[in-house]
Amino acid sequence: MIQLLAKRFIKDYQKTSDPGVQAKYIALSGTMGLVLNLFLFLSKLVIGVMANSIAMISDSFNNLSDSLTSIIAIAGSMLSTMPADEEHPLGHGRFEYVASLLVSIVIMYVGIELLRNSVEKILHPEQVDFSLLAILILLLSIAIKLYMYRYNHQLAKQFSSGLNDGVAKDSLNDVIATGGILAAMIFTYITGLPSDGVAGVIISFLVLRTGFEFARDTVSLLLGEKPSDELIQEIEDEICKGKYVRGFHDLQIHDYGRGNVLASVHAEIPIDVTVMEIHNSIDTIERQVKQKTGVELVIHMDPSYYLNEPQYDEEKDMKTTVLDILDVSEDEEKIKLAADVIKRGGLVVMPTETVYGLAANGLDAEAIEKIFEAKNRPVDNPLILHVASIEEVRPLVKEIPPHALILMEKLWPGPLTIILEKSKVVPEILSAGGKTVAIRMPDNPIALRLIELSGVPLAAPSANISGKPSPTNAIDVYVDLNGKVDVILDGGGSRIGIESTVLDMTTDPPKILRPGYFGKNFMEELIPRVEYDEGILDEGVTPKSPGMKYRHYAPKAELIVYSAELEDPIQKINKDAAAFQEAGLKVGIMTFAEHMVLYDVDVILNVGSSFDTEQMAKELYTKLRDFDRMGVDVILAEGVAERGLGFAIMDRLRKSSGGKVVEPQ
Numbered sequence: 001m002i003q004l005l006a007k008r009f010i011k012d013y014q015k016t017s018d019p020g021v022q023a024k025y026i027a028l029s030g031t032m033g034l035v036l037n038l039f040l041f042l043s044k045l046v047i048g049v050m051a052n053s054i055a056m057i058s059d060s061f062n063n064l065s066d067s068l069t070s071i072i073a074i075a076g077s078m079l080s081t082m083p084a085d086e087e088h089p090l091g092h093g094r095f096e097y098v099a100s101l102l103v104s105i106v107i108m109y110v111g112i113e114l115l116r117n118s119v120e121k122i123l124h125p126e127q128v129d130f131s132l133l134a135i136l137i138l139l140l141s142i143a144i145k146l147y148m149y150r151y152n153h154q155l156a157k158q159f160s161s162g163l164n165d166g167v168a169k170d171s172l173n174d175v176i177a178t179g180g181i182l183a184a185m186i187f188t189y190i191t192g193l194p195s196d197g198v199a200g201v202i203i204s205f206l207v208l209r210t211g212f213e214f215a216r217d218t219v220s221l222l223l224g225e226k227p228s229d230e231l232i233q234e235i236e237d238e239i240c241k242g243k244y245v246r247g248f249h250d251l252q253i254h255d256y257g258r259g260n261v262l263a264s265v266h267a268e269i270p271i272d273v274t275v276m277e278i279h280n281s282i283d284t285i286e287r288q289v290k291q292k293t294g295v296e297l298v299i300h301m302d303p304s305y306y307l308n309e310p311q312y313d314e315e316k317d318m319k320t321t322v323l324d325i326l327d328v329s330e331d332e333e334k335i336k337l338a339a340d341v342i343k344r345g346g347l348v349v350m351p352t353e354t355v356y357g358l359a360a361n362g363l364d365a366e367a368i369e370k371i372f373e374a375k376n377r378p379v380d381n382p383l384i385l386h387v388a389s390i391e392e393v394r395p396l397v398k399e400i401p402p403h404a405l406i407l408m409e410k411l412w413p414g415p416l417t418i419i420l421e422k423s424k425v426v427p428e429i430l431s432a433g434g435k436t437v438a439i440r441m442p443d444n445p446i447a448l449r450l451i452e453l454s455g456v457p458l459a460a461p462s463a464n465i466s467g468k469p470s471p472t473n474a475i476d477v478y479v480d481l482n483g484k485v486d487v488i489l490d491g492g493g494s495r496i497g498i499e500s501t502v503l504d505m506t507t508d509p510p511k512i513l514r515p516g517y518f519g520k521n522f523m524e525e526l527i528p529r530v531e532y533d534e535g536i537l538d539e540g541v542t543p544k545s546p547g548m549k550y551r552h553y554a555p556k557a558e559l560i561v562y563s564a565e566l567e568d569p570i571q572k573i574n575k576d577a578a579a580f581q582e583a584g585l586k587v588g589i590m591t592f593a594e595h596m597v598l599y600d601v602d603v604i605l606n607v608g609s610s611f612d613t614e615q616m617a618k619e620l621y622t623k624l625r626d627f628d629r630m631g632v633d634v635i636l637a638e639g640v641a642e643r644g645l646g647f648a649i650m651d652r653l654r655k656s657s658g659g660k661v662v663e664p665q
């Protein structure tokens, strides 16, 4: 019958997953309950009074309370579907719970009343008139309640409605109660013993129990229950189906009543997928969850793994130990362990303020040879010696000229490498057969402590495979050198991000062979004159520093740099990007945060604000590596004005791109 009525009164009655339709079903069942209960109330009251049966009169009031229940159920479910408003942004779904609580209180009240009257009846038994009409009404009542039980139970299961569940339970109790009255009436008729009051007491306890259980369940819903295991499982399954999700944690579900369940979760996603791509995939998960469970899920993204990383290799991992250093004094033991490796002629990667360095005993030719092997570095490219004090420099060089001493005292520890005439102590292999040696004191407490504990100057080039961008974090080091070095000391991201300024002080005036954080003007405030090596300014001249002649710092992808001097570099990049895409290439653009929206290609990465060259220096190398990780074919990079640190950055970009810099005509 409820189906028939639903067909007649509920629009879209088949869409039973729609919360609006659900609420209408509940309202309809409430209306039916109301009509049936009112009928039962009236008929039992009349017959009960006529038969003088307290049990039957109580039972009629029981039905009246059920009518109230139905009214509250209807009102509750209607209020529940009231849309969210300003004061109640989460909607009114919890009205249903409040209504249920009221219903349970009414039921308990009726229970107490019944109990009182029945005890009265036991103390003062009265004659109950046995009538066939009474028996018939009671039988009809049982039938109706059985029917009510059935449809309420079904709706409760279908829509997981607490209200219908309450009504169903109550209906079943009514069946038992009315059955009890019927039994008592027949018992009294046969034996002549009064039983009306006793039946009443038993019924009232049943009613009280229903009310109490109902109240308990509702309060628990109001307080916020643990969501059902099925719901959790369903949501979890959908999250795991996400294309990029490798794991998740902290799933939280908040139930604001019918059709208004909010949830949030943290999902582990790859670092090397574009924001657009991962956003689409996350959106899909959220939509699927909404469709399948009705839950409004918000996914927080935790970038936590690389999609395109070499797989875990047990053999390599056995050879290389990665040690996290958070605090130099607390982690002294770990640094000592690394120093022991150095003393035994092994290889240790250490963080410095510029980039990570691949260190070995700088006075041990055999150990130094291992550096060249691990990096695959051409043997004609000399290495820098790293010291922890100016005193340590003296035995390594013929002399420290006064200007060199000034720079050491003012700028060390710091990103400045000074080239001086070497002494015999310095192995041939370190200086690649030359007469000079490059020395610097890094401004990083972990590096300084490692040098001190090792007791020797450390030879250390950047800790990358030769030709690749220098590593500015331990992950980039790990990718290049896992399995090739003994220890990697992880000291977090490098503060500066590009290599030290290399200053040749064997000439007068001294020459900058590699620009870096400290520029020409800055150093000229400390010593009279500094010049750039011709190799830096003019590509036609062979650079004096052997390391400057190779293609360097280069990603696998083709890199094209667009000078900031161009009239409209963004327009030019967009034009070229379109052409490359047309040719079927995956294009990446390296830009500044505020320009990201001006492009539309596969991969857009930013190196911070265009006003912040320090940030750009810090991001540069790892971003170049990111493009490779994302399988980009060609990178179009916005250049920066060649002033201050920008000069050093453009020097690196020039080399990374193999000289492919688009300049104004």
Ligand code: TXA
Residues within 6 Å of the ligand: 352, 354, 355, 356, 357, 358, 381, 382, 383, 384, 415, 417, 419, 431, 434, 436, 437, 438, 442, 460, 461, 462, 463, 498, 499, 500, 502, 513, 514, 544, 545, 546, 547, 548
């Ligand atoms: O910031 C840095 O300097 C980093 C960190 C690890 O200290 N090290 C670094 O090392 O960048 P490496 O090897 O990647 O670059 C050293 C540069 C090369 O261009 C090399 O040719 C040059 O310094 N160099 C080293 N010794 C030299 C020498 N005696 N004469 C001329 N150039 C030299």
Ligand code: MG
Residues within 6 Å of the ligand: 461, 462, 470
């Ligand atoms: Mg290098």
